[in-house]
């Protein structure tokens with residue numbers, strides 16, 4: 001199987017030109033042709049160079065097998081790779097901008113109890129090229145359907161634990177950020193982790209993206225019920241590792257907090273959060289639970305949500321309430337799972 005052309009950094013392309021004994025003058029045309037307009041290759045690259053690229057690299061993006069659109073404009077893509085495995089990628093509209101939610105693995109090994117992906121098990125890591133390709137598919141689709149929209153930002157909150165696939169995710173971030181290739185601002189990217197400590201301990205020289213932790217409870221035992229890896233990687237150690245991440249003056253760590261009825265919304269939780277986040281540059285992102293088929297947890301009502309938020313604000317915590325997007329097509333947080341049923345329509349026909 002050929003390596004994806006979208007898994008190479010700009011310096012790897014430069015090295016290729018050297019190894020192929022090609023003039024360095026074609027370097028910008030090679031990159032622009034790959035990421036902007038393939039016609040550039042016809043004008044500026046020799047036949048010989050084009051065939052070297054084609055022989056060595058896969059230029060096709062993965063297949064868009066299906067596309068679903070939510071009433072709120074959220075679009076969910078079912079993406080199939082060359083080995084037949086599939087992931088979901090979600091394009092989320094927000095105030096005339098879009099965010100692409102990327103998957104980093106096929107399935108996930110973390111098995112969080114609130115997450116539909118977790119019920120699917122782990123199949124394999126995605127390569128950097130497969131991660132970048134998801135972004136390109138979503139961006140290309142957006143170019144056709146909403147010409148005025150700026151380059152979408154990125155969240156690594158799709159299927160998989162990004163820090164469980166750290167090397168490929170890191171390389172994908174470098175490619176996505178490189179202005180010679182795609183050019184998404186580094187602060188336009190957010191990586192969300194369930195608290196996978198071996199990964200967190202390796203991010204010292206990681207690109208300076210925003211980080212988010214799936215927190216969901218300030219209490220060790222209770223959090224383990226939601227996130228089983230919390231038993232091995234204690235919340236206290238995870239918090240310590242997060243404190244070591246260097247932050248820019250106006251940069252914060254986001255703490256995602258699923259609001260689950262009759263579970264994690266008491267006054268003790270308000271106090272627990274206040275204590276846990278003391279001294280941390282933190283924003284709490286409240287996310288009302290999105291039910292999925294056979295889930296055992298329930299979504300709280302609006303009054304409960306507002307009350308809990310007000311109590312946190314009263315304790316001087318920074319809080320955001322994320323309104324659910326795409327829940328009618330199972331594209332909201334924790335709802336992604338590749339279903340056989342989803343493969344009924346051809347995305348290309350839309």
Ligand code: SF4
Pocket residue numbers: 108109110111112115116117118158159160161194214334
């Ligand atoms: S919430 Fe994230 S880490 Fe947990 S099972 Fe789902 S995809 Fe994996």
